[in-house]
Amino acid sequence: MKRVTLFLIFVCVLFTLSVSAKTTIVYWQYFYQTKVDTINQLIKEFEKLNPDIEVKQVTFPYENYNQKVAASVPAGIGPDVINLFYGWLPMYVNSGYLQELPKNEFSEKYFKDNFFPFVEESVKFNSKYYSVPTAVRTLALFWNKKLFKQAGLDPEKPPKTLTEAVEMAKILSKYDSKGNLLQAGFTMQPDGQHHHWIREVLVRQFGGTPYSTDNKKVLYDKTGAAGEVLKWYTDRITKDKIGYPGFLNDDVTAFKSQKAAMTIDGSFRIGTLNTVKDLEYGIAELPEHNGIKSNFASFWTHAITTNAQGERLTASIKFLKFITSKQAMELWLKNVGELPANPEIANKYSEDKLYGPFLKGLAYAHATFFADEVGQRNVILEAIDKVRLNNTDPSVAFKEAADKEQKILDDFWAAK
């Protein structure tokens, strides 16, 4: 009897050992159907290759994802591998929530060989690397071919320069007898993608530099034609009246309902637009100005939190490598519509009708350093509102915005 009991205990111990030998790691991202499905597919393949590792994906609604992550920091709970917007990285690196990626796996050479330069710059803090992305995004010009045709414009010829864009937008705008806008030639929605467009594209096209190379100084009000940038932007709203913030609620709705002829948006919008019946649209590179091309790049990126230790850390590193591999990038482009973060893969698609213009933009794109993403966005939005609602002089409003943003950056660097 005793022997039987002992044997049973032995079997039980063996069983638990074999079960616990499997390392379980947790991955968090916000809920976006195609992203969730793609990660699930990648997890399946990863577990096949690494039968001793199990990956659990947990998702949260986008609206409170950042809150959820922030709340898990002080509690010391949360995932091993986490998906974050690159603009939140400085905040979470500062809080000590993320751990440095091991240098032997993610060396400087590894980043330089496999990723776009702006990626390498954005994930490095004090010459340490903290995260690695699968995909990146840029902006492009979307135009509605049907509205171009109606206005007597060549539907296959989008504007190449800012001046052309404005001239076309004027032709494409429609008004009622009292001058109220009924169809926008160009969406002017600063809280969509335009605040990025102003900061990283227009400022450079007017000869300026938005920030110092160490990201500590705001320069857009001090370099190039400074005040002209905001004046150019707000003149389109107040003088040319080719569009205004909140026309048909927002830029995406306006373009989807074919009430706006041109808009600036990211590649992630293609999926949404393709579901709209009889919307014929084309995608082109952002218009250039003064012979200067520029673009804004951004990305969601995967990092390892300080929760991952020991075996879970080893497993997390393996998983991170896998979901940022070349195959993963191709899968991501196909399923999600975000661009490969590896230039070699990206170049394969540069002639693609939909993704080509975005991929070309990557070559000259910049990613803004965000100490406080929401705060920095709001200063630009506020400047635009001040000009169009309170008649503040654009150069004054731009200067005020720069001063406010400088304070945000100063506070951030002081806290470090």
Added chain:
Amino acid sequence: MTLKQKKVVTAYTFLAVPIVFFLFVRFFPMVYSMAMSFTDWNLLKKNINFVGLNNYMKIFSDPVFVTSLFNSLKYILFGAPLVIIISLLMALLLNKIRKIQWLYRLLYVMPYITPMVAVSWVWRWMYQPLPLGVFNNALVALGMDVQPFLSSPSQALFCIVVTTVWVEFGYCVVIFLAGIQTIPEEYLEAARIDGASRWNITMKITVPLLRPITLFLVVTESIQFLRLFTQVYNMSFQGTGGPLDSTKPMALYIYHKAFVNFDMGVASSASFVLFLIIMFITFLQLRVFKDKVSY
């Protein structure tokens, strides 16, 4: 144990449930938040330090907080009297109707039972500029100029007040109506026999006897307008309380500090200020009305 004791014990046991709930879900977090208002607690920082009155100095030197404070006062000053007066008038009129009074009551109370988020979005779309907005289309049809409504810093706050009044109105009408119907018929009959006019009966008997009900509504509605959040969050672009902070009430300021900037210390101190204001206004109203509440 006697039967009486048993009954007492049972009563206290049942009462203990809400008390425990109140202590741990309401009272404890409130006290905790008051304590936290004297610290530099930030969700993303590991240590918490005592900073004295620093947070209070911070918020009172923040122009956005001062704006939101004044906005909250504007909401209560314009919103509460408006809803009380309109609903009292409607209740008095409604009291005259006997036949399908229930139908009116039902219709009026509809907005109140509609989820606030849905109401806010419907109104947001109605306030839209051309070619969408119902109001602007109506103005054009009448040959008048279009209005910016929610996108104007001077009009947006009033647009939100109107929406809120529309929602609260039904509730106030029902309460007032119930109050009117408790007034003893003999008083009115006596007045009529004495030859009092309709106007005099309303002003000298009905309205004064409604004082306790009015007090109740003034207090609850004032608190309602002070705590305004959902409407503004949904009716301003991206929940910012814009344009240019012109609609941002204190509750939204607190929300932004706590859940966008993760600055819990500052958010707690702003909540404490809001708490003090609500308490002060409530006491003031109780004082003003209390002396005159009589039957």
